[in-house]
Amino acid sequence: MRSSLGYKTKKIKIMNEFALIFRNDFHPETGYSPEKLQDIMKQWQVWMGGMAAKGQLANLGTRLGGEGKTLKPSNLVTNGPYAEIKEMITGVIVVKAGDIDGATEIAKGCPILNNGGSVEVRNIIPIGAN
Amino acid sequence: MSNLVLRDRHQPKKPKIKTMNEFVMLIRLEGLPETNFSPEEMQAGMAVWEKWVNDIIARDILVSRGNRLSNDGRTIRDGKVVTNGPFVETKEILGGYLIIRANSIDEAADIAKSAPIVGSGSIEIRGLYSGK
Numbered sequence: 001m002r003s004s005l006g007y008k009t010k011k012i013k014i015m016n017e018f019a020l021i022f023r024n025d026f027h028p029e030t031g032y033s034p035e036k037l038q039d040i041m042k043q044w045q046v047w048m049g050g051m052a053a054k055g056q057l058a059n060l061g062t063r064l065g066g067e068g069k070t071l072k073p074s075n076l077v078t079n080g081p082y083a084e085i086k087e088m089i090t091g092v093i094v095v096k097a098g099d100i101d102g103a104t105e106i107a108k109g110c111p112i113l114n115n116g117g118s119v120e121v122r123n124i125i126p127i128g129a130n
Numbered sequence: 131m132s133n134l135v136l137r138d139r140h141q142p143k144k145p146k147i148k149t150m151n152e153f154v155m156l157i158r159l160e161g162l163p164e165t166n167f168s169p170e171e172m173q174a175g176m177a178v179w180e181k182w183v184n185d186i187i188a189r190d191i192l193v194s195r196g197n198r199l200s201n202d203g204r205t206i207r208d209g210k211v212v213t214n215g216p217f218v219e220t221k222e223i224l225g226g227y228l229i230i231r232a233n234s235i236d237e238a239a240d241i242a243k244s245a246p247i248v249g250s251g252s253i254e255i256r257g258l259y260s261g262k
Contacts, residue, residue, distance in 0.1 A: 019197055021217065021224060062154055062229070065257035069239040072252050077239055082156070082254040084220040089156060089256070092227065094197065104204045104211060118207045120217035122224065123200040 015096040017058050017124045018103035022110065023087040024117035030066070043111035051095060056106055061093030087118065094124065150231040152193050152258040153238035158222035159251035162201045166249055175248035182246050186230060191241070196228030222251060229258070 032040065051057045068081035068088075081088040090112070097103040100123055107119045163172050186192045203216035216223040225247070232238035235255055242253045 017197075019199055023217070063259040064154060065259055067235060067257055069235055069242075069255040070252055071239060071242050071255070073250060075243050077243075081256060082158070082219070082252065084222070089254075092154075100202055100204060104206065107204070107206050108209050110206075113206065113209050118205060118217070120224070121204040121206065122216060123202045125198040125200050127195070127198075 015098060016103075017094050017096055017126075018100060019122045019124055020093050020095055020103070020107050020110070021089060021120040021122065022091045022112050022117060023120070024090050024112055024115065025086055025088075040111060040115065043114075047109055047111055048093075050109075051106065056095050056097065058094035058096050061091060063091045064089060090117070150191075150233055151235075152229055152260065153232055153235060154196075154227055154229050154256050154258055155238075155242050155245065156227045156254040156256065157225045157245070157247055157251060158219065158254070159225040159247065159249050160221050161249065162199075162223065162225055163248045164201060172248070175246075178246045179248070182244065183228070186241070191231045193229040193231055196226060198226040199224055225251065 048057070048060075064081075066081070068079075070078045070080065070082050072078070095103055095106050097106060100121060103121050107121050110117075110119050112119060160166075163175060167175065183192065183195065199216070201216065203214075204211050205213035205215070205217045230238060230241060232241060235257055238255045242255055245253060247253065
């Protein structure tokens with residue numbers, strides 16, 4: 001791309017943010033041996049580190065504890081994480097990618113997929129948009 | 131010299147800071163606002179939401195505004211895309227989340243009771259692991 005003065009201008013890639021939501025059947029601490037847990041932690045560190053190095057991480061994300069409370073309409077409160085289905089949310093991170101397909105490719109490297117879990121990729125609505 | 135703790139006599143004792151914990155509010159909706167409501171209804175709903183968030187900020191308990199999720203999505207299992215669209219949990223899908231501070235999960239649930247979510251849905255409160 002050349003500007004009117006004839007200088008080459010760099011094409012800037014617009015990056016959008018996508019939430020990656022991790023779900024699994026049970027909370028890891030309850031099912032795995034300490035060795036397996038350590039191995040899984042290492043897999044996550046490698047994956048997160050790789051993304052950070054490539055500038056794909058928008059934030060470090062959150063890891064959710066096993067305790068929970070669920071509020072339904074009329075302020076009905078039940079103990080425990082949301083349990084309409086077998087899986088519960090174990091964490092959320094935000095990544096940067098050109099489009100949802102790019103974010104999906106990133107998500108395919110998530111270690112949770114080797115441990116029976118799933119990853120949901122969602123487009124984030126920027127603040128101020130409707 | 132042993133373990134003498136020298137406190138500057140001119141400095142007042144530091145007040146004991148109550149340690150609070152961080153909790154995420156996961157907001158699920160039966161259909162996202164953009165599917166169920168007109169732009170005017172959505173704008174009105176967002177204004178009510180912003181007012182509630184500002185109240186949370188004023189009480190100094192907001193950790194993160196979190197994110198609002200759009201209706202596009204992909205669900206991945208076993209390394210491949212199995213669904214085009216958000217992850218469907220019975221009738222509900224994840225609409226967004228935010229992070230607050232509270233002394234206990236019960237207190238966090240009480241705060242969540244006043245959240246003016248747009249449409250029908252539920253809110254899940256989960257504690258966050260601190261540190262990585």
